[in-house]
Amino acid sequence: MEKTRNVLKNTLRIVLIIIAVLIVFRIGQSIAKGGKKAAELVYNVGVVKLEKKQISKYLAVQGVIEGDPQVKVFPIVPGKFSRNAVSEGSYVNKGDVLVYVDRDMVGYQYELAPVTAPVGGMVTKLYCIDRGEAVSPAMPVAEIADPSKVKLVFNVGQEDLVKIKKGQKARISFIDDESLSVNGEVYSVPPVIDSDIMSGTVVVKAPNTDKKLKLGMSVNGEILIEDIKGYMVPEKAVIMTESGDYAYLAVDGKAKQTTVRAGYRDKDLIEISGEGLTDGTEVITDGTFRLSDGVKISTGNEPPKPAEEKKGKKQEKKEKAEEVKK
Template sequence: MKKTVIWIIVAAFILLIGYRVVQRIAQRRASGLIEEKRSVPVRVMEVTRASIREILSFTGDIKGKEQVNVYSEVPGRIRSYAVREGQWVKKDGLLATVDRGITGLEFEPAKIRSPIGGIVGRVFLDIGDAVAPQVPVALVVRMNKVEVAINVVERDIPKVKTGLQASIKVDAYPDMSFEGKVTMMSPVVDPISRTSRAEITVDNRKGFLKPGMFARVDLVVREEKNTVVVPADAVLGRIERYVFVVEQGKAVRKPVSLGIRENNRVQVIEGLDASDTLVVVGQRVVDDGEEVTIVVE
């Protein structure tokens, strides 16, 4: 009987100690003294090499490569037109005649001729309207090539050079892209706008592009090939840029130096190697050295 009582007391004592230990651990966890390990789910990609381009975007107006306003050499009134808008006129072809009639005098009608071959883009006066040497009668445009004029801000002037490839888009043909080249870069800067004027020549033998159209222009000013390129969202930090990679099941923070950015991709000049396992989802919630679980889609 005594032995039974002793065993009961010992068992109760052990249970009491166990309860106290469990209670102490729970209290320490609650107070943050014991941190439970966690594994953060992330998605990753293997870093690879690719090509990336630096693109500058501009807007501008399309005009004919050659276009001239045609004037009458004498005053008078428009007597007749030999062409209509949209018609082709050859060089020195007749555009219009001018009645030079002065009271008491008679003159042969004066002839207005086109100095270039091209399309009659505009006729500015109606028959019977007064005309003078300073008043344009018609606009003639040579449209097999067109130009887009753009204004380049000071910081980008060193990047824009003649010969650069350009991609042009217009609202009339949203699914089409027209290729051109920078053919002129002004050597001066406008003191008011602080921009320099550049011209892009575009082949227009099919006639899709019309003078006066609004154009959006992308210039490829630099291209890097076989370089480390990653999603821009994978890069964190505003001043000191860094990424997370996975090594031996843990997130490792790596500082990086960046280069060209193209849309949602960015070039990494230093800090990453091809074949590194880059965190692309979950990088904002992991800490350096924290265990991670790679989630496969």
């Protein structure tokens, strides 16, 4: 009886050992399979090739268009408004009567005092309407402007003011329609910066012979600061962070993160410069949000796919059959 019991114990021990070996073997196989390197992804990206081009750098401002000249007209004497001698929109010459003022002083009888035009041009505004309205030398009674020549007067901060020089080319265009535009130049730049507001007043003048621009229009002004040769890329190609700006270059099928200096912007383009940027360098513009330094990329139109080719159906069936046998 004791002998039979020992045989059963030994048999059970052997079975347990065999089972343990099989379990360890299967676990080892699973670990080996799981430890295989995952297929590396290849990201599909869009690129542009760098090419040095002429970059015209403009300083953009906004303002309201005025005539050149555009002046307010004041009476010489105080009194009461009698009547207007002209209507708004009419053209006058220097010296023409615009308004009549009744001096209306007790004990005296005066002829109506004429207010004459100091310059020729179009009457853009008449301030008095009701007869008997009080007027004085401190109150304008009319405004005259020459619409065939225009000017744009604006203030700029000190950081931009130092870039502007008299005679620089400029363009003035209607804020809602760029086709309505005229070309001119910077007429005056202040010799000093106003220390109270840290800015200065600049005047741009331009001919408006065809009267494309109407006086009082809101306009955009563009002053040509400089012409240089450089690289422009879509703004989305540049990733801006607190620690600096960078872009991805396509180099030997991989994305290379490169520090760049972002500069002048023109609509959706931005100027970049930095080490390693030369004509022909490919800068990644699309798909940058998925990238990191060194990942594999493709500049084709295919979607991301494993770098290793997928196995054929026959190969997959063969491997499954081998697994079943094991």
